Amino acid sequence: HVAGFYTKEECHIDLIKLGNFAKARIIHGEACGIDPEKKIVKIKGRPDLSYDVLSINIGSAPKLGDVSHKIQDSHVTPVKPIDGFSARWDYIVSRAKVLGEKKEGIRLAVVGGGAGGVELALSMQARLRKEFSKLGADPRLVDVTLISRNDVVMPSHSKMVQGIFMKLLKDRKINLVLGKEAVDVKNKTVICNDGTEVVFDECVWCTQAGAQPWLKE
Structure with missing residues (x-):
């Protein structure tokens, strides 16, 4: 989708x-x-x-850690639960079309360098660049940055897979901010633990998944 x-x-x-x-x-x-x-x-x-037997299938939520209370900004969207992300993605596509008609760019940030984050970065870039091309706008105006605390993407996969996707991301001109952990978000800016800042128009949070917080209760 x-x-x-x-x-x-x-x-x-x-x-x-x-x-x-x-x-x-x-x-x-x-x-x-x-x-x-x-x-x-x-x-x-x-x-x-x-009930006699209860099966709980409510999906996961990103582990936000110390950043959880800081990403309530309407321009930062956790990828889970998926219904919230899906609705926000529809809005992002609509907004991108408006910007494309004006020949203005859009900056996307993806926090999380696992398979999900990599897939999202590639898919979002492909979709929005296609929309820009339809409108006669330069597809390079779609700027995507992937942020990961690890030095490579997809750290749980083999080195061969990591190499394939590192090359693909670079070939697709996706900006890579590796070995830096996102620790704060404010004013449409992701701030990393070493002070690196990534400015965005829309940010998707796709870090390691965890249980829904309400289950603790």
Whole structure:
């Protein structure tokens, strides 16, 4: 969807059809609490739901650490939960089209050098450059910077894979800020632990994933 190969509808599963197929009951509601002793799930605006076995499949959230309270800026979007990122990406594409018509550039920052961050950086650049080209704007006006605390991208992969994607990112003219950890965000600027600053129009946070914070409760 980010790269423009699939529509949002093609990337989603129709839960009603799936529920009918599995003969499962579908409840559209927000789970707001779990009582493991009483075996009850609390649902906002609905009666509690009792269970014998509970499977929790709510997805992950980026581990934001000390930066969590600093990235509430509307121009910084965690990649998870995906529905929030998806909505923001639609806005970014619309905004980029407006800038492309004016022949003005857009600066994107991606924090996180794992496979997800690399994929996003490449996909976002490809999509927005395509939109700029359609409008007769120079695709090089789409400026993407990838920030990682590691000295290489995709550190959990083999050296061969790392080398392939390091070359691809450089060939695609994506700016690499490696070996520097993002520790602060303010005034549309990512600030790294060594003082390096990356100015952006839109920033996507794609660091290591962790459990949803509300599960601690």
